Amino acid sequence: MASGGDEELRLVNRLDESRSPYVRAHASNPVAWQMWGDESLALAKKHNRLLFLSIGYAACHWCHVMDRESFASPEIAQLLNAHFIPIKIDREERPDVDAIYMNYVQATNGSGGWPLNVFVTPDLEPVFGGTYWPGPNHSMTAQASLMSHTVGFLEILQKMTDVWTKQEARCRESAKEITRQLRQFAEEGVHSRKLGEKSDEDGLDIDLLEEAYQHFLKKYDAANGGFSTAPKFPTPVNLQFLLRLDQWANPAVNNIVGDDECKHATRMVVNTLRKMARGGIRDQIGFGFSRYSVTKDWSLPHFEKMLYDQAQLLDVYLDAFIVTHDPEMLGAVFDIAIYLTEPPMAAAAGGFFSAEDADSYPTHTDTEKREGAFYVWTLKEFRTVLGDRDGNICARFYGVLADGNVARENDPHDEFLSQNVINTTTTPAALAKQVGLAESEVVTNLKEGRKKLRAYRDKNRPKPALDDKIVVAWNGLAIGALARTSSALIDIDPEKAKRFGKAAEDAANFIRKELFDEESKILYRVYREGRGDTPGFCDDYAFLIHGLIDLYEATFNDSYLEFADTLQKTQISLFHDSTSSGFFTTRPDPSLLLHLKSGMDAAEPSSNSISASNLHRLASLLNDENYSKLALETVAAFEPEVMEYPHCFAGMLDSVVMGKVGVQTVVVMGPLGTAREKVKQGVGVGRTVAWGGSDWLRARNELVGSIPKNKEGVMICAEGQCREAMSA
Numbered sequence: 001m002a003s004g005g006d007e008e009l010r011l012v013n014r015l016d017e018s019r020s021p022y023v024r025a026h027a028s029n030p031v032a033w034q035m036w037g038d039e040s041l042a043l044a045k046k047h048n049r050l051l052f053l054s055i056g057y058a059a060c061h062w063c064h065v066m067d068r069e070s071f072a073s074p075e076i077a078q079l080l081n082a083h084f085i086p087i088k089i090d091r092e093e094r095p096d097v098d099a100i101y102m103n104y105v106q107a108t109n110g111s112g113g114w115p116l117n118v119f120v121t122p123d124l125e126p127v128f129g130g131t132y133w134p135g136p137n138h139s140m141t142a143q144a145s146l147m148s149h150t151v152g153f154l155e156i157l158q159k160m161t162d163v164w165t166k167q168e169a170r171c172r173e174s175a176k177e178i179t180r181q182l183r184q185f186a187e188e189g190v191h192s193r194k195l196g197e198k199s200d201e202d203g204l205d206i207d208l209l210e211e212a213y214q215h216f217l218k219k220y221d222a223a224n225g226g227f228s229t230a231p232k233f234p235t236p237v238n239l240q241f242l243l244r245l246d247q248w249a250n251p252a253v254n255n256i257v258g259d260d261e262c263k264h265a266t267r268m269v270v271n272t273l274r275k276m277a278r279g280g281i282r283d284q285i286g287f288g289f290s291r292y293s294v295t296k297d298w299s300l301p302h303f304e305k306m307l308y309d310q311a312q313l314l315d316v317y318l319d320a321f322i323v324t325h326d327p328e329m330l331g332a333v334f335d336i337a338i339y340l341t342e343p344p345m346a347a348a349a350g351g352f353f354s355a356e357d358a359d360s361y362p363t364h365t366d367t368e369k370r371e372g373a374f375y376v377w378t379l380k381e382f383r384t385v386l387g388d389r390d391g392n393i394c395a396r397f398y399g400v401l402a403d404g405n406v407a408r409e410n411d412p413h414d415e416f417l418s419q420n421v422i423n424t425t426t427t428p429a430a431l432a433k434q435v436g437l438a439e440s441e442v443v444t445n446l447k448e449g450r451k452k453l454r455a456y457r458d459k460n461r462p463k464p465a466l467d468d469k470i471v472v473a474w475n476g477l478a479i480g481a482l483a484r485t486s487s488a489l490i491d492i493d494p495e496k497a498k499r500f501g502k503a504a505e506d507a508a509n510f511i512r513k514e515l516f517d518e519e520s521k522i523l524y525r526v527y528r529e530g531r532g533d534t535p536g537f538c539d540d541y542a543f544l545i546h547g548l549i550d551l552y553e554a555t556f557n558d559s560y561l562e563f564a565d566t567l568q569k570t571q572i573s574l575f576h577d578s579t580s581s582g583f584f585t586t587r588p589d590p591s592l593l594l595h596l597k598s599g600m601d602a603a604e605p606s607s608n609s610i611s612a613s614n615l616h617r618l619a620s621l622l623n624d625e626n627y628s629k630l631a632l633e634t635v636a637a638f639e640p641e642v643m644e645y646p647h648c649f650a651g652m653l654d655s656v657v658m659g660k661v662g663v664q665t666v667v668v669m670g671p672l673g674t675a676r677e678k679v680k681q682g683v684g685v686g687r688t689v690a691w692g693g694s695d696w697l698r699a700r701n702e703l704v705g706s707i708p709k710n711k712e713g714v715m716i717c718a719e720g721q722c723r724e725a726m727s728a
Contacts, residue, residue: 030077058467059304059355070135125175225272236312241650278424287339311477350510399425479547541571556691582637609651670712
């Protein structure tokens with residue numbers, strides 16, 4: 001018989017023990033939140049209570065909404081404290097826990113998101129879950145509430161209390177069956193092929209890229225850019241896949257996908273990037289991009305800014321600029337790189353913080369936060385800050401209207417009444433004709449207007465809260481993107497390029513000093529007020545190795561390549577699946593319901609797709625056959641899924657090509673100071689770049705070591721041989 005509100009257990013809120021800004025923000029809730037860990041799990045077993053897991057992150061808008069509506073409610077707190085073990089979890093600290101229960105919610109509800117709320121048995125088996133549920137203090141308009149038909153959180157708590165009290169056996173039986181199905185589904189992907197098993201044909205082939213291209217072509221929104229309806233996510237890994245189709249040094253991709261098709265893929269991506277750069281998803285007054293757009297035309301974002309989005313978008317906009325030399329692409333590159341390397345995102349000691357919140361106080365005297373308050377404007381504010389004439393010109397350019405530009409159906413909480421989300425709605429040339437001024441005068445007006453609006457915003461509006469965790473995985477993405485940006489822009493703006501490169505190096509050095517154990521060779525995932533206790537996950541290793549390889553190629557500092565090599569060996573020892581190859585998300589952990597392994601991309605590329613690419617690149621740079629073999633096996637581990645849904649594995653498809661046509665190793669010989677200048681910056685698919693004068697590399701790579709050290713020029717190494725390049 002399940003216990004009800006047992007008198008002997010008096011929970012107290014323990015969240016002030018956490019270092020996570022998201023978790024700690026709930027320390028004042030009347031809900032007696034517990035921390036995820038053995039102690040809380042033991043409490044659930046001892047008192048036979050369901051655990052209520054609430055998982056989110058600091059910049060999540062709907063997490064804040066549910067906090068205000070439900071977790072601040074004494075009525076909700078009384079039920080949670082009396083009948084459950086409530087646990088608050090930061091998904092960025094524990095992506096392993098988040099992934100397990102997100103799988104459950106997606107499987108049972110058809111979709112997921114955050115906040116992620118799940119009731120689980122004391123054995124951690126899921127009983128019921130969902131995302132946002134309205135609370136007693138919900139502020140949705142009556143019309144929006146009627147349209148949503150969403151059951152309230154209070155009703156859910158009452159129902160779960162009743163079910164567990166009266167039908168515990170049935171609850172447990174159902175949870176065990178669900179868990180069995182989840183485990184079976186996970187293992188189908190994890191153990192789809194045993195090592196050494198031959199596929200019916202010769203593995204995955206390059207024609208899968210053509211299938212993936214056709215999928216994105218059918219989904220393409222030619223009017224607005226992007227590959228879905230609303231809500232619209234950038235999904236940079238897909239954009240990068242499409243943009244690179246026409247950039248492979250080996251003609252095999254072009255031959256199979258088609259020359260016209262590869263060029264059209266580039267056009268689709270550039271159009272998408274242009275629409276995003278002009279949309280409300282970009283902070284037109286400041287810097288950086290929001291996580292996604294509520295509308296199909298990128299005009300209305302959810303305003304949180306995530307480090308992993310900035311890093312990936314920087315990579316894609318940089319590739320687009322290298323391919324097109326389009327000034328608009330370059331402008332976005334500079335904006336994102338500046339955003340990453342200045343406060344608030346840049347940590348003073350090195351590294352990059354995780355996110356800026358979507359919600360903030362409209363003014364310094366307000367007591368209730370609103371979504372997007374830092375970013376939205378009224379026409380009256382434009383005229384007050386800029387004057388009537390200049391204010392009206394800038395208002396036309398940015399689509400600012402007297403009654404606001406947010407549609408009623410997109411504003412369920414009435415947060416945007418008379419407010420405007422800034423979008424670029426015209427061009428300076430077209431605007432000049434409209435207002436009867438010279439284009440040069442309009443351009444000057446817009447530049448000065450942007451500076452004044454930014455200064456006013458920074459002075460008069462409270463800034464969104466900063467999630468100042470330094471997460472290794474996301475820093476790895478930023479390190480790589482900034483390193484590549486520094487190398488590509490050195491001739492365009494040497495001062496900024498060097499600043500971007502220094503920020504990448506400072507971040508890499510900070511992680512090695514603060515989050516890497518030199519003795520055990522393991523990473524820790526999070527730094528905030530000191531090193532966190534959570535060891536690194538597979539994505540921490542994969543994304544950091546990726547960034548370090550990019551940083552090495554930008555600097556030829558072999559300490560970064562050596563560090564990448566060390567981390568790769570650790571990743572293999574901790575996460576590699578010796579039965580079916582590929583890499584598990586986590587180390588084996590008896591407290592976790594599932595041991596997951598995924599190659600499918602999401603908002604971030606999968607750790608397995610990045611790992612396969614890393615192994616191919618390290619195999620090329622180090623002439624390491626073991627790494628090459630592991631790269632092929634990692635891709636083969638997902639062969640059935642990739643063959644059926646290649647578009648879901650866009651990040652893996654680069655490695656499919658590398659496995660078929662190989663990776664070209666460009667070795668630059670001569671003095672270090674001039675070596676970098678001998679290599680033309682490219683998009684970087686299908687080749688690696690190394691400096692052959694390094695003693696460490698010459699010892700680690702016998703092929704490079706065989707080249708006379710006093711030789712100067714550029715060598716191309718492949719298939720165990722090196723030859724002089726006609727041109728770099």
